[in-house]
Amino acid sequence: MKRRRVGAVMTGDVVRAQGGTPAIELTRWMAEFGINGVPVVDGDDKVIGVVSATDLERARRTGGSSPDRSARTLMSTPAHTVRADDSVVRAARLMSSYGIERLPVVDEEARLVGMLTRRDVLRLFARSDEEIRAEVIDAIVLRTMWLDPAGVDVSVRDGVVTLEGSLDTSGQAAALVGMARMVDGVTSVVDRLAHRRTGPWRGPERGKEDDARPP
Known part of the structure; x- marks a missing residue:
């Protein structure tokens, strides 16, 4: 980021x-x-x-x-x-x-x-909501977590980021929320993420990063 x-x-x-x-x-x-x-x-x-x-x-x-x-x-x-x-x-x-x-x-x-x-x-x-949203999607969802942006909805209003969607693990959801909070200009994050199972987020698997990268 x-x-x-x-x-x-x-x-x-x-x-x-x-x-x-x-x-x-x-x-x-x-x-x-x-x-x-x-x-x-x-x-x-x-x-x-x-x-x-x-x-x-x-x-x-x-x-x-x-x-x-x-x-x-x-x-x-x-x-x-x-x-x-x-x-x-x-x-x-x-x-x-x-x-x-x-x-x-x-x-x-x-x-x-x-x-x-x-x-x-x-x-x-004093960043626009559009700038903040673009950074969350590009720097976190795509480049850091290698998630499919179609599965994560990011909206920003007056610096408040709302995250919606369904992720694989609870740790993955927690990591996304935590990194979003660190983006410059973000005042708070509303977590509406669901997850399919409880477990940590270990990042993209080695050797599978090219497959994990969204098209």
Whole structure:
């Protein structure tokens, strides 16, 4: 299946702060660049925290937003990060789990290479129902599971995938539902699949893949 990676949708030119960057400068950057969060890095460009607009507002309300306050004292830690080769789905789930709007993207040595925002994720997931249906049929039904598309009905409405039909085993049906849930843009899957027997799905038998491929 085609999996969108963070590196393909992240912003590479990232405004970043050092631990000693003053609060007034962070506020100015957010206003000037239209952003609501700034990653904080150390001398090796490794992410050590993130200062959000919420952090600045909280400090202001408690009387702690004086110009001498720095990013180090305002930032939220630890910083939740993702790698460029992580899937966008994983990043979206991380954002949802921690209730955050942005994720610094780091390389294998934890150095900052980009930023992924919730807006980037939503833009990617704004796929048409037709695109989602085509991917489920082509990438899963045909290329991964080698099923006859005539035996599986796939419909999509507002990102909700409905699967109907009769498959060989319960494991085969469960695998199809699970893979459909992983397609970018899918919000949920309605399982109306029947199966002829209880058992696992082992994939196409070796040596019979050409016979199993639908015409």
